[in-house]
Amino acid sequence: MEMTLKRRETMHRLCGKGLEIFHAKGYYNTSLDDILNELSLSKGAFYHHFKSKEDYFINIVQNLIVQKVYALLIEPLNTNENPLPVIIESLKNALDPGKKNEMAYGFMLNDFLTEFNKRNEEISGQLKEIINVWEVNLVSLLKKGKLDGHIARHVDCEGVATYIIASYLGMRSLLMDSSNKQLKYQYIQQLKQYFNSIAAHHVAA
Amino acid sequence: MEMTLKRRETMHRLCGKGLEIFHAKGYYNTSLDDILNELSLSKGAFYHHFKSKEDYFINIVQNLIVQKVYALLIEPLNTNENPLPVIIESLKNALDPGKKNEMAYGFMLNDFLTEFNKRNEEISGQLKEIINVWEVNLVSLLKKGKLDGHIARHVDCEGVATYIIASYLGMRSLLMDSSNKQLKYQYIQQLKQYFNSIAAHHVAA
DNA sequence: CCTTGAACCGACCCACAAGTCGGTTTGTTT
DNA sequence: AAACAAACCGACTTGTGGGTCGGTTCAAGG
Structure with missing residues (x-):
């Protein structure tokens, strides 16, 4: 062997x-x-x-990208705590280049999604599926948070998940060059601000 | 002639x-x-x-994309009204395909930004400049709104502008295929929710 | 040793797309 | 209508990159 x-x-x-x-x-x-x-x-x-460049990249998606997204963005959602701080923490991690000067995996999704959109159905489908799994997990965590009294009852959990994902993906287009600390900080701050507005009880900003 | x-x-x-x-x-x-x-x-x-394909595209950027972004996203910000509804309205317009079945110009920025990033310095620089002008105008409108008592005093206007732009750009990656009415609606709703949290006085969601 | 097959090499093929260039058409000027 | 130039044509050149294929290396088993 x-x-x-x-x-x-x-x-x-x-x-x-x-x-x-x-x-x-x-x-x-x-x-x-x-x-x-x-x-x-x-x-x-x-x-x-x-067998081809495409086959090769699909291997990369399945073996590396899926793993990283799960580890950074999905598994942390498996918790019983207040969802909002947990989500913030996971996004903060995903936007940081790893400790051992790895890549910033948070950047890959938007890049590859855009690149393969309308050019390779197979690959863009797999990438969309990753986003989809992320969304489903976000929604279910948010709903649990609502039941547990952490999130206001009027909140549309699907809408919140969509909005979180959109703003996260969009940060990539702004953080293009240097890993701009300032922008990341602003993003996290505003996310907290937004989360305050959907939390069940107001917490200091 | x-x-x-x-x-x-x-x-x-x-x-x-x-x-x-x-x-x-x-x-x-x-x-x-x-x-x-x-x-x-x-x-x-x-x-x-x-003189080249690149020269051609730069013409397109300067003559068409810049014009559209100004008309849809920047000129509407030149107002004395409450900034928040004005911004929402401009984003809603930009995400809609034009009346006469034009393109949805709101989609172009994130697509082209991502495509040219690290592949063509010249073009990606010009696209970033468009975003930059948009950001500057957003910030100044928000600051005026603060002075006029529409926006809470504690708000970080630069941060808000960044967050608006990020979520807007990121919607593109989610709205890829069909112009999904549901997602657009969710996005606008959550943006309103977020804006409530930075408004000077609370308004019904 | 000798065989066998997996891992690997690299010259070559081929399709595709940017850019060139000598020539043709079209319209304006005098 | 002759002359001139701008607009346009399309076959060709050139570079690139995915994919092929006959051959070589090397390690394990007989």
């Missing part, structure tokens, strides 16, 4: 470096050779493991 | 159709021939009027 291990290791290296470069330069603006040169691998090696 | 008129008319046709197709399929995913065939024009005609 040593063979299988080698295969998995090479595929893993390809996916990791691929996500890094696709994210930095865009999928359609990155050639396979860009990635292969970085890893000192050949076309032949690539097509031995993946 | 009949020549000049002919020239201007052809350039105008090219820009109009170009924006339509670039917006529908993306700039890098659209070949010049895609556009030229639609207009029954040739490569020669194109390069007689524009």
